[in-house]
Amino acid sequence: MKILMNGKRLKNDINVSLVKGKYNRGLTSENSSLGSEIRITATREKLIIENGDMSTYIRIENYHMECETTGRFCVNADTLLKYLPDEECSIVSIDGIIKVSYGNSIAELPSLERHQYAHVMERFSTICETDHEESDCLKVTEKLTLNTKVAVHTNVLVDSFKTAEKVGTSVYTLGYEGQVLTVSSHRGSQNFSTRINAIEGSTTEPSIGSFSLPMVKAILHGEDEWTYIYYDDDMPFVFVNGGVTILRAPRLEA
Secondary structure, three states: OEEEEEEEHHHHHHHHOOOOOEEEOOEEEEEEEEEEEEEEEEEOEEEEEEEEEEEEEEEEEEOOOEEEOEEEEEEHHHHHHHHHOOOOOEEEEEOEEEEEOOOOOOEEEOOOOOOHHHHHHHHHHHHHHHOOOOOOOOOOOOEEOEEEEEEHHHHHHHHHHHHOOOOOHHHHHHHEEOOOEEEEEOOOOEEEEEHHHHOOOOOOOOEEEEOOOOHHHHHOOOOOOOOEEEEEOOOOOOEEEEOOOEEEEOOOOO
């Protein structure tokens, strides 16, 4: 595998794939992230960065690169980030060694044999093939289809999450009914909720569910004006914005 791309852009993609931020820990929240193992795949058209665990899957697609040779490797993100420059660079993966070259410099680091949650990635990666403008639902697996689809303006959704985070639990509840999405969070006597008008492309299936995941940076990384959300009562959530797709299991005890 060999690609040419801007190292700073790749660093941004990798940092987003780690999903750093506040996660729920009982009645409060604390800073955490997904694991530092990531999978990088190069096709002729795009670079794909994936990460996940037993309850989360994130995929970021980057079209700003040149692919000389297609391929795939897994790597420790913290190790790779140390050697990526803020300029154009070449990344080569061969025989378990990753080489990062720029200017007169070259760094070599080991790849990982396999991502420990590769089975999660294989199971959920097919959702990224969906035409979200045309779809009325989302087939996640052979046995799971999410029938509630909500399309909302990205900036409004992000602002609602930012305010809901101030409640302090990092648990967010989404309720959808009648072309309106309600984002809420609560802790004891503190409560916050906001109503967001859905835009064209939403379905009319009412649903409610809760989750905990720091979504803001990932959603904004997609750069689209609107974000698609798929879910059902007490089922996984899928957020799609441009080349960013995120699946998160529900928090059933919320």
